[in-house]
Amino acid sequence: MxxxxxxxxxxxxxxxxxxxxxxxxxxxxxxxxxxxxxxxxxxxxxxxxxxxxxxxxxxxxxxxxxxxxxxxxxxxPNDRVSALDSRQPEFSRPVSDYLRGVVTDDRLAIGRRKRDALPALDEIEARYGVSRNILVGIWGLESSFGAILGDFDVIRSMATLAADGRRRQFAEDQLIAALKMIQSGEFARSQLIGSWAGAMGQTQFIPTTFLSTAVDGDGDGRRDLWGSSPDALASAANLLAKAGWVRGQSWHREVVVPASFDYALVEGPKETPAWWAQQGVTPADGRGFAAADQGAEAQLIAPSGAGGPMFLIFPNHFVIRRYNNSTAYALGVGLLAQGLAGEGGVVRSWPQETPLSLTDRTDAQTALARLGFDPGAPDGIVGVNTRAALRAYQQSRGLTADGYLSLEMVRRLRAEVAAPPP
Structure with missing residues (x-):
């Protein structure tokens, strides 16, 4: 505003x-x-x-x-930018579909080749303490390892978003930062090309982040996120380091829980692995936790509900989300990093999930509110508040309280609010 x-x-x-x-x-x-x-x-x-x-x-x-x-x-104004900014997909993509599309054999093979061909990663990893595999995972997701950089004029995109008004302050801040990049002489207007939302270069920095965080990774005296992979990866490492990356610590570990587990703990407390072990939570691969993880406070998540893989997420997971505030994105980067390191994927297979329509999601939120479980505004976005409300509802009805909104759960909520009072 x-x-x-x-x-x-x-x-x-x-x-x-x-x-x-x-x-x-x-x-x-x-x-x-x-x-x-x-x-x-x-x-x-x-x-x-x-x-x-x-x-x-x-x-x-x-x-x-x-x-x-x-x-x-x-x-x-650019009408394409306005349309992309206002578009909300009718169907939400299940996290399992997203992650299956992220961690592919082709992407892993390309990522390994790109990583092994970049000697600059040795110095970047040593200087910033961020795993090279995490950086390559971000590189792969953000620009397909530099192959897809966007074709929008950043100045025009930010002006369009600012004039539209939905995110005016953000867009004006980015526009002013982009103009300052031109003013500095570092870049001409024609070089400021990126995504419709103003993200630029191989690791997709917005202009304010470029000004505050981009660095010269190849020693040529320039910060070229478009043409220099070392610059782009060093800048991403600097961003994560400034956000609190803990050298040597995990970002997530897949875990299993006992049949009697209290799913109300999902997305709840942040505790050490030893505390979670007392609740029956153990690593899915049977290996213990690294020394750097022992004192870290981790949170339990079940992105596909009780029927899918579950994870303890460590502080470094939340640092990745400073790059893109999405649990699915951070898991994708982390699982790519695991694959690049040769550690394999998830132990427990992802379930087959049914995409939910916008109407499904808003109906569920409206029903939860009418039943006394506040999910926030019925906006169709299944976030932390909606999942917390759903867990409380499930617990009150004697159901597995994992906070997972399935099509079956949507139908149950619709039926309950439609039923006549006793």
């Missing part, structure tokens, strides 16, 4: 489009209000209104008028 006050901007409507008409004055108490150049209409009045307001905010952020006049002139 935009928290800064909007500046009243004067537009020189009779001037030639594209000329630098803004007074080059510093903003301060009593200073005249800056006037943007007479930018040509974009065809969208709402976009033009936002752009006039953004001009003043960009000046206040320290960007020079000459740069703004050059980069903002002729800017128009």
């Amino acid at each position: 935009e928290r800064r006050s909007f500046l009243v901007l004067l537009v020189a409507g009779c001037a030639d489009p594209g000329l630098n008409l803004g007074p080059q004055l510093a903003l301060g108490p009593g200073a005249p209000e800056p006037a943007p150049p007479a930018l040509p209409p974009s065809g969208s009045p709402a976009f033009d209104e936002w752009l006039r307001g953004f001009y003043g905010r960009a000046l206040a952020a320290g960007l020079p008028p000459a740069l703004l006049n050059r980069e903002l002139a002729g800017l128009t």
Whole structure:
């Protein structure tokens, strides 16, 4: 949400489009209000209104008028970006399907070749303490090892998202950061190409993260996330290290639980492996925990419910989620890293899951709320609050309280709220 006050901007409507008409004055108490150049209409009045307001905010952020006049002139919204930002898939992809698609023989083979051909990984791993296999896993998921970098103009994408308003503050921050990248002389506008959401390079950094975290990994004096794999991987390692990566510690371990296990502990306490052992939780592969894991506090998750693999997730798992705040993504990176290290995949097979429609998910949330179990807003996103509400409901009905929303559970909830009161 935009928290800064909007500046009243004067537009020189009779001037030639594209000329630098803004007074080059510093903003301060009593200073005249800056006037943007007479930018040509974009065809969208709402976009033009936002752009006039953004001009003043960009000046206040320290960007020079000459740069703004050059980069903002002729800017128009990108309808593809707006459509992608507003699109919510009708069916949610089950985590088992996602992970089966992530950890494939082809991806592992390519990842091993790419890893073994990069001697720079020795120094990167030593300097930042992050496993090279985790970095290669991120590389594979973010850009298919540098093969897919996106084809969107980052400036135009961020301007579109900012004008649309759903994530205005975020998008304006990214736009200002991208303009500062151009201002620094490090990159030309034509080089700032990325995803529709503004992520750039082989490890998909947003502009603010680039400014704060990108590093030179190949020693050529530049931070080239597009053309230099060492730069991209060193930058990813720096990001994870700054987020708290613990050298030598696991990110997750697959575990098994006894038949009498209390599933209310799923997504609950963070405790040491010894505490979990007292609850009957043991490694699925039969091997003990590494010394670096013994004192770490881990949380239990069951991403496919009681019928699928379960994991203790360690602090490093949550660090991976600083890169992409998704449990499935972090598991995917971790399982790829395991495969790259030759450790194999999950011991317990993933179940066959039925995709849930948006209506299925919102109906379940509405039913939980009507039954007295608050999942939050019925938005169709099955997150922590929905799973906690579902676990409480399941426990109250004597069911396995794993918080897993299956199609059978959706049907049960619908039937219960539809039934006449006794």
